[in-house]
Amino acid sequence: MALTIESYESPDVLSEAFASTLCSILKTGIQTRGRASLVVSGGRTPVALFELLSNADLDWSKVDITLADERWVDEQDEASNTRLVKEKLLQNKAAAAHFVPLKSAHADANEGVNEAESNIASMAQPFDALILGMGEDGHTASLFPCSEQINDGLAMSSGRTCIAVTPTTAPHQRMSMTLPTLLNSRNIFLHLTGERKKEVLTEALDNATEAQKPITAVVNRAPVTLMWAP
Numbered sequence: 001m002a003l004t005i006e007s008y009e010s011p012d013v014l015s016e017a018f019a020s021t022l023c024s025i026l027k028t029g030i031q032t033r034g035r036a037s038l039v040v041s042g043g044r045t046p047v048a049l050f051e052l053l054s055n056a057d058l059d060w061s062k063v064d065i066t067l068a069d070e071r072w073v074d075e076q077d078e079a080s081n082t083r084l085v086k087e088k089l090l091q092n093k094a095a096a097a098h099f100v101p102l103k104s105a106h107a108d109a110n111e112g113v114n115e116a117e118s119n120i121a122s123m124a125q126p127f128d129a130l131i132l133g134m135g136e137d138g139h140t141a142s143l144f145p146c147s148e149q150i151n152d153g154l155a156m157s158s159g160r161t162c163i164a165v166t167p168t169t170a171p172h173q174r175m176s177m178t179l180p181t182l183l184n185s186r187n188i189f190l191h192l193t194g195e196r197k198k199e200v201l202t203e204a205l206d207n208a209t210e211a212q213k214p215i216t217a218v219v220n221r222a223p224v225t226l227m228w229a230p
């Protein structure tokens with residue numbers, strides 16, 4: 001396990017430092033390979049980071065952005081991660097970035113898996129940077145420990161890049177990148193704020209199986225930088 005911990009005095013200081021780090025990574029990707037790719041998470045944690053990053057001075061027209069997971073709701077819904085990304089990140093200078101959706105018009109996420117996989121396949125991989133979040137149940141992306149799909153989502157040789165997930169302890173059907181897709185990233189960050197999430201992570205890494213706390217499956221297999229503030 002290789003977990004590097006970067007602790008900051010406040011979420012605002014964390015967001016400043018994190019935006020700067022991501023900007024450097026994306027610039028390097030553009031300089032080295034012509035385009036850069038960024039996989040972001042939804043939820044509440046990344047809002048301030050997205051707002052700062054949207055003003056970063058880089059050639060956003062050469063950046064592809066997608067989501068590690070999406071809630072299977074209309075984009076107008078408050079719960080939509082796409083809506084969050086469009087309202088908070090794809091603004092200002094970052095409005096020029098190219099967004100690659102996981103969500104499609106299918107009523108059921110299971111029917112949207114092939115389209116999501118085809119969209120992801122259009123992006124250069126490994127991704128330059130992946131930003132993961134984590135719920136207090138230890139889920140990351142939408143790999144939920146409570147779901148019937150957890151073992152399929154964590155399988156390293158399924159050949160699937162995305163999976164439809166139905167959590168039983170959280171609302172909305174989801175589309176999630178599978179574990180091997182998440183791991184196919186040059187730089188993996190876990191973005192957490194608050195003491196409780198740090199406790200959950202510590203407990204997970206010390207005591208839980210991967211299916212019980214899916215975040216451990218990422219940390220067990222790849223170098224991860226925890227970006228944390230109280």
Ligand SMILES: O=C1O[C@H](COP(=O)(O)O)[C@@H](O)[C@H](O)[C@H]1O
Nearest residue numbers: 041042043044045133134135141
């Ligand atoms: O449902 C989700 O939750 C996690 C954590 O969200 P947060 O609000 O606690 O930051 C998030 O990483 C994931 O993308 C989202 O779909």
